Amino acid sequence: MMSQQQEIAQRIRELGFRLTPQRQLILDILSALDRHATATEIYDQVQSVSPAVNRATVYRTLNFLCEIRVLVAGTISGKTVYEIADPTPHHHLVCTGCKHVTVLGDHHFEELAAHLLDEHDFQADIDHLTIHGLCQPCRAAASG
């Protein structure tokens, strides 16, 4: 039984990449936060611990970790956010009224993915979608 951090470390090395202190720090921060965070939020936390780490390194690390699927990125209300990827994908509903964010299981999209494969010969990679709209309370408030 490996910890999540150990599994990630192994994955990075297996792919021929290196586990640097900068990468570990960013993973620690995201692991402790346990929620969506913007690049700036992450950079600020990195700074408060290791001021020598450069901004470019943070951006490059976030992109790198997304590419090897250790992280997932998403756009929520116009902001790019990052988090550690779950073993099973999840998605989000975002209310444009109250800005509330809810989690959505992957199964809602399986049907869609099947259609895209059937009808368009396209293997969709639906990882971490965000769907904007209006929640029930906000709809009631708007129409009432």
Add this chain to the structure above:
Amino acid sequence: MMSQQQEIAQRIRELGFRLTPQRQLILDILSALDRHATATEIYDQVQSVSPAVNRATVYRTLNFLCEIRVLVAGTISGKTVYEIADPTPHHHLVCTGCKHVTVLGDHHFEELAAHLLDEHDFQADIDHLTIHGLCQPCRAAASG
């Protein structure tokens, strides 16, 4: 029978906003382009016609026109792109292998929207989604 530009002009005024030369120019450019364009592409074209128009105005105008739904924005292979909104929404499939972009009709998402309303009481506003994945030729190339 109104032209598309006239309808947009009317919409802007009806909502209490103003139709400025800057807004008209940006709409003309997008209308002539008739495809996805980045903010930088649009700014460059604006510059070549009206060098006095400021970069901030272009960004503010693009955001404004998206908010009132005259434009739709999207993220394609990591870049934010804009285009004039069709009367009927469309979406895109983007292959991460060959970067090819295809159009997808709205009907693929009606089922999903219905589920979200039923099961989550959420009125999804699915306007202009982008789904990344692999097209058939790229899958064949990868596995073959």
Add this chain to the structure above:
DNA sequence: CTCGTTATTGCAACAATTCGCAATAAAGCA
């Protein structure tokens, strides 16, 4: 443990995007 390869970093310049604020001008009205 030491060495060599090369992935990764820091740096610095650059490009893209956002923001506050004072000046401008669109649109409705007399």
Add this chain to the structure above:
DNA sequence: TGCTTTATTGCGAATTGTTGCAATAACGAG
């Protein structure tokens, strides 16, 4: 047409994100 209101612009500066390159350091081999 001329006046008033205030939405919108331009400007300058701050913030955020990207890039080329030389210096550094992770990690496998010996």
